[in-house]
Amino acid sequence: MPTFKTIDDLDVTGKRVLVRADLNVPIRDGKVTDTTRIDRSAQTIRDLAEKGACVVVCSHFGRPKGQRVPEMSLKPIVEPLSKALGNMAVSFADDCVGPAAELVVNGLAPGEVALLENLRYHAEEEKNDPDFAQKLAALCDIYVNDAFSSAHRAHASTEYIARLVPAAAGRLMQAELDALGKALEAPERPVAAIVGGAKVSTKLELLGNLVEKVDMIVIGGGMANTFLFAMGTEIGSSLCEKDMADTAREIMEKAAAAGCEIVLPIDAVVASEFKEGAANETVSITAVPKDKMILDVGIASAKAVIAKLETCKTLVWNGPMGAFEIKPFDAATNFIAQAAAQATKAGKLLTVAGGGDTVSALANAGAQEDFTYISTAGGAFLEWLEGKTLPGVAALED
The missing domain is CATH 3.40.50.1260 (Phosphoglycerate kinase, N-terminal domain)
Structure with missing residues (x-):
């Protein structure tokens, strides 16, 4: 069984915590048609916010192949994510790295949440590019991976960033690894x-x-x-x-x-x-x-x-x-x-x-x-x- 830290092992008060979630949900006519993945991600985000973290959520969406494809924006996720968090306000950054992201992240108070734009608007994400991972790491003090469904991919937001800042598993990742360990490892x-x-x-x-x-x-x-x-x-x-x-x-x-x-x-x-x-x-x-x-x-x-x-x-x-x-x-x-x-x-x-x-x-x-x-x-x-x-x-x- 792999041993890994969870969010219970971290002091997150007043820290910027980057949560890698999987918010790749079905959207039709600009509306989310199945919120299962959003609902499942909410517990980690809520727990971190309640512990006084400035929570920054990132995810991929679809396959934009390094281009800004308007239909693959994460903006339609803001409302259902806010709802899943008990109507907590969620800020949105028009990019996942650089000045647009920094402005939103640096404006967060402890207990507040922001969602970054689609990671895959940057081709470097899927290339596991060290410089891109460094830009993501610049937005946080701690990294939490809550996207087991993306864990089989060595991408900048799932693999390289964990080498750059203290890292832990989110609630969903923890539940998945515990269940799988009980089923086959031990x-x-x-x-x-x-x-x-x-x-x-x-x-x-x-x-x-x-x-x-x-x-x-x-x-x-x-x-x-x-x-x-x-x-x-x-x-x-x-x-x-x-x-x-x-x-x-x-x-x-x-x-x-x-x-x-x-x-x-x-x-x-x-x-x-x-x-x-x-x-x-x-x-x-x-x-x-x-x-x-x-x-x-x-x-x-x-x-x-x-x-x-x-x-x-x-x-x-x-x-x-x-x-x-x-x-x-x-x-x-x-x-x-x-x-x-x-x-x-x-x-x-x-x-x-x-x-x-x-x-x-x-x-x-x-x-x-x-x-x-x-x-x-x-x-x-x-x-x-x-x-x-x-x-x-x-x-x-x-």
Whole structure:
């Protein structure tokens, strides 16, 4: 487990604290349509303001590629950020470095908050440029990284600046690292992983890392078809990466050597077409008709997974079990997610999940409130599951 300072380890009274947040939120017609990331960032900003810091918030937004693109300004974030902070006033600086930023930052009194313009208006941000990091550091006495979702990128505002001023993790970063540490670094065993989604090819490194760390991997989604095909099972017209069959067999051999059980479907929901409410039937995994495709795992598979989870203490989840976007092919994902949520509520299971489709699938199942932790970090969550060092996290380590 990395050891890092948190904002509780710092004396921030009267200090200028630069908070790297992730405020890259969806905006339509100049209005924020989903405030989740803003709401999640609010606790760190509020805590620092209450401790008497002059809080300076910075973030990237979109991909302006070093140009000032008006549609990618952070100005529309000011109002929802103010609201998330309990209607606290938020000043806005028209740039993130230089005179415009300095004027706003130097005008802050203890307990006040300012938001800087899009970091990526400067190409040097993504190049992790030392001079640009120096300009950001000139705006603060202390640096707090609260953007785990950007921690897999070595950028000036996520990595280099932490070498220049005292650095700590914000509340969101701290919660994420604590949850991930409990799930894989020092977990209560047995540990299960559910890995779903369409393609084995996108999750090779993840599977390679997990077989060394968990006691069982439940494979679902289109990925499971590739494993079944590799074992010689007829999968009809199902989505399958046939060129990955050798790789699937290698993963199974590696798992066997590591004492990690690979759990594959024993039955499947099949249909002739991929559309909502398509006529479907549940068949044994050894009886998939040649002209049909697997769109979900069957009820026997789902019950078998739940029975296995009852023997586990920790669950890491990335990817749905079926084509959850269209009914009724969300049934197995919903059934397993609801059971995992119940076990979490009862204190029997620690559950950590992440990745875009996973977050949507758990929301669809109505299970997200009861999971121990759901990461909205996407790429950073995946790279962490793959066992990679995240530059933004490494930069905070003592």
